[in-house]
Structure formats: structure tokens, C-alpha cells
Amino acid sequence: MTTVEKIREIESEMARTQKNKATSFHLGILKAKLAKLKRELLTPKGSSGGGEGVGFDVAKTGVARVGFIGFPSVGKSTLMSKLTGTYSEVGEYEFTTLTTVPGMVQIKGAKVQLLDLPGIIEGAKDGKGRGRQVIAVARTCSLIFLVLDVLKPLTDKHVIEKELEGFGIRLNRQPPNIYFKKKEKGGINMTSTVPLTHLDLDQVKAVLSEYKIHNADVSLKCDATVDDLIDVIEGNRVYMPAIYVLNKIDQISIQELDLVYKIPHAVPISAHHEWNFDELLDMMWEYLDLVRVYTKPKGQLPDYNEPVVLKRDHCSVEDFCNTIHKAILKQFSYGLVWGSSVKHNPQKVGRDHILKDEDVVQIVKKV
Structure with missing residues (x-):
């Protein structure tokens, strides 16, 4: 059975399992197994962990790096060209950009590198298309621009977020406040400074045993979930800010635009007409935290x-x-x-x- 098939089998079992207190222990073990399999998928044996591939990663320049991620034909290349003057082939068909196209924008005296990444597709985290190489480069960025079609922003947003989650990228989130340290003996010692509603000692032991860890100190300083604990154990998660760039606002009404503005971390623009670029750049500066x-x-x-x-x-x-x-x-x-x-x-x-x-x-x- 391949790694992808094993992942699908576990995901199917999790979907069938009713979530309640009685099943939380079993679900915790399944989530730990799933995380380990996904790590195998992203860093196959013999790989040093990146696998960017020819033409994908580019030399870092400037004080920060912003990666453009989105489905094909949402306007990433047009936005890149208008912001930087860099030519990135633009077409009305899918997969126009086949490699990473770098550009530079100067904002408040600082030079920021922009990367137009090839369009990702659903299932990228499972090895489809060039998803692994695209998101390996995205993990090196200081900020992500999720470029979405304003006519269907929430649908595409959910799918892309799921793909990025699968690659260990956590958007607009802080690392969970969990102290974790392996030790030679003494078993599992768990302490918490806040009331816990998602985890107990048995679940923590179950997850750690899946990683063959039988002696460790775990201190929970937040109401952590099983997923938070797994993220800390895996230790390779990337927490980065993201801005949802909602493109093609020239195709919607003023009333629809009011609704779009209610989406958190979002900036509506028209790359073609260069509408609202000032707000986008101001938000970019704020999120880069320079x-x-x-x-x-x-x-x-x-x-x-x-x-x-x-x-x-x-x-x-x-x-x-x-x-x-x-x-x-x-x-x-x-x-x-x-x-x-x-x-x-x-x-x-x-x-x-x-x-x-x-x-x-x-x-x-x-x-």
C-alpha cells in the first residue's frame, strides 16, 4: 500500500468515527499516524527535505520575501507585473506560470522580493501537479499572498488553506504555547497552567507513544488540541502571516464589495485596473512587521x-x-x-x- 493510500485509509476511518469523549483517544492516535505519513510524503526517503526542483527556488534578495499562491488563472501574474514591472507570462488559460518568477517592489524605503509561484491544484499536498515544489518555496517566505477570485473567494480559500495545512504551513496563527522536552526516564509528566477542554494525560500518552516517546515533560500553557500537540512534536511547522488578495473586484457590485470586506485578513483589488493597490501595500507592510x-x-x-x-x-x-x-x-x-x-x-x-x-x-x- 502506498503512502497516499495509507493516508486516505486513515482519513476515511477518521471520517467514519463519531467524535465524542469515548473516541477521542482513538482519534488522537489516528491523527498522529496521519501526521507521520504526511511527513513521509513531503520528505521522501533520500530527500534532504526540500525538493524544490529546477526553476522553483530562487536566490533570496531584499529584506523580506512574499509568495503569491493561488489556483491557476486568478490573476497572480498580472498582479506581479503591475506591482513590480516584472514580466510574468499572462494568459487566459491555466498553468501559464510554470516556474517561480521573482520580482522586487520598494515600499517605505525597503526592498521586498515577490515570488509568483506556479498555480497549485487541489490534491497538491498528496503529490499532484507541482504542489510539493511550489509549497517548499512558499515555506521560505515571510508572508503569503493568497490570490483568490472574488467571485468564489470562500470556496477557493478553504481548499488552498487545506492544501497548505497539509504541508505544515499555518496561516495567521501563533505557535501553540506548549513546552515539550524528551528525557531519559521518568515517564510522561504533564502539567497545565490553564483549564484543558481538548486534552488529557491519556491522550497525550497515546500520541507520544505513536512517536515512540515514553519519557517526556509536557507543559500546556494554552487550551491545546491534539493537532497542536502533534505540531509541536513534529517540530517542522511554519507559522506565517497571510493576506487574502481578492482579485477582479471590477466584476462585482458595490453591495457585494461590502460583504467581501468582512472577510478577515482580506484586501479586495483589481490587478487589471490597479485598483486598491495602496491598501494592499500598506497591509503588506503591516503584516511583514518591519x-x-x-x-x-x-x-x-x-x-x-x-x-x-x-x-x-x-x-x-x-x-x-x-x-x-x-x-x-x-x-x-x-x-x-x-x-x-x-x-x-x-x-x-x-x-x-x-x-x-x-x-x-x-x-x-x-x-
Whole structure:
């Protein structure tokens, strides 16, 4: 029996099994088996884990990477061309884009790489089409644009989300707050800091036993599900923000547009007419969560043309120095900062000081 057939057999058994307290133990074991089989499917034996394939992965450039994912003929290539000026073959038929097409857009002084990925099809997670290669590249992105046809957004959204889930990509979600550590002996020790409504010790033991783990500490700091626990054990999940780009709004009424705006994380646009691109780019900047920091040489005005762009969770003065050149820290004495991260301007700070968007920094070297 092939891996895909084994997956279908387990999914069929799960669909037949009524969900209640009596069956939760059995369903937990089935979900763990399913996760292991899907991992086999995505990283076959002999593979290093990626399998991007010729023409799919491209060299990273810019401060962040945004991947365009969607079904064929939803307008990804048109959107890419209009945003970047990069030519990506456009056609009124399916599968026009057969490889990854890179482009670059400059926003708020930061260069962001855009990747137009080949259209995925339903069943991609099971090896159909080029789904495995497409989503291997998507996993390297900082943000996903899910490009959807505004005439059927919810249907396509559900299908693509299911495909991405199958590849271990979790959209607009934070990693579950679960501490998990294997140990040499002592059995399974489970603690929780919140009331649990989905998991108990027996279920945790059942899932861990499926992974041949019989000694571990598990601390649940959220009302976790079996799926959350499996994600933590697997350890290869990618949690990333996503924007649902609802294209072709020139084909719907104003009343329908009002309904579309109620979809969370969504931006309605018309790639063909370049409608609402400003809102799309503003949302892209917000979801990328970037911070611009300007340099100020001693005795000169700040350079506002070329900001140093950092991720918000890595924006200390030390990160700022390392982004410019790793040798700077060897000569670092202190920094002078102007901006919203300090109480007075300028303020003398150390390497651990956390910078905020549009701060100005002058590095003072050791004498």
C-alpha cells in the first residue's frame, strides 16, 4: 500500500468515527499516524527535505520575501507585473506560470522580493501537479499572498488553506504555547497552567507513544488540541502571516464589495485596473512587521534614503549593527538614538536597547 493510500485509509476511518469523549483517544492516535505519513510524503526517503526542483527556488534578495499562491488563472501574474514591472507570462488559460518568477517592489524605503509561484491544484499536498515544489518555496517566505477570485473567494480559500495545512504551513496563527522536552526516564509528566477542554494525560500518552516517546515533560500553557500537540512534536511547522488578495473586484457590485470586506485578513483589488493597490501595500507592510532605522554619521544629517530594515522581533541596537557589518560591534562603545524608543533626544543607549520604527541611530566607537 502506498503512502497516499495509507493516508486516505486513515482519513476515511477518521471520517467514519463519531467524535465524542469515548473516541477521542482513538482519534488522537489516528491523527498522529496521519501526521507521520504526511511527513513521509513531503520528505521522501533520500530527500534532504526540500525538493524544490529546477526553476522553483530562487536566490533570496531584499529584506523580506512574499509568495503569491493561488489556483491557476486568478490573476497572480498580472498582479506581479503591475506591482513590480516584472514580466510574468499572462494568459487566459491555466498553468501559464510554470516556474517561480521573482520580482522586487520598494515600499517605505525597503526592498521586498515577490515570488509568483506556479498555480497549485487541489490534491497538491498528496503529490499532484507541482504542489510539493511550489509549497517548499512558499515555506521560505515571510508572508503569503493568497490570490483568490472574488467571485468564489470562500470556496477557493478553504481548499488552498487545506492544501497548505497539509504541508505544515499555518496561516495567521501563533505557535501553540506548549513546552515539550524528551528525557531519559521518568515517564510522561504533564502539567497545565490553564483549564484543558481538548486534552488529557491519556491522550497525550497515546500520541507520544505513536512517536515512540515514553519519557517526556509536557507543559500546556494554552487550551491545546491534539493537532497542536502533534505540531509541536513534529517540530517542522511554519507559522506565517497571510493576506487574502481578492482579485477582479471590477466584476462585482458595490453591495457585494461590502460583504467581501468582512472577510478577515482580506484586501479586495483589481490587478487589471490597479485598483486598491495602496491598501494592499500598506497591509503588506503591516503584516511583514518591519522596522526602519536611519543611520546618522557623526556631524552629518541622518540618511533617510536608505533605511536599515529589521524584523520587529530582532531590532536591538546589536541587530542594527550586525545588519550593517558584523565588525561594528567590536568597536562599539554606545549608541545615540533619536526617536520614539527613547525618552529624550538624543539618548545614550547600549547594544540591548530595542529600536522602534523610524528611529535614528549614531554609533559611537571606542576610543
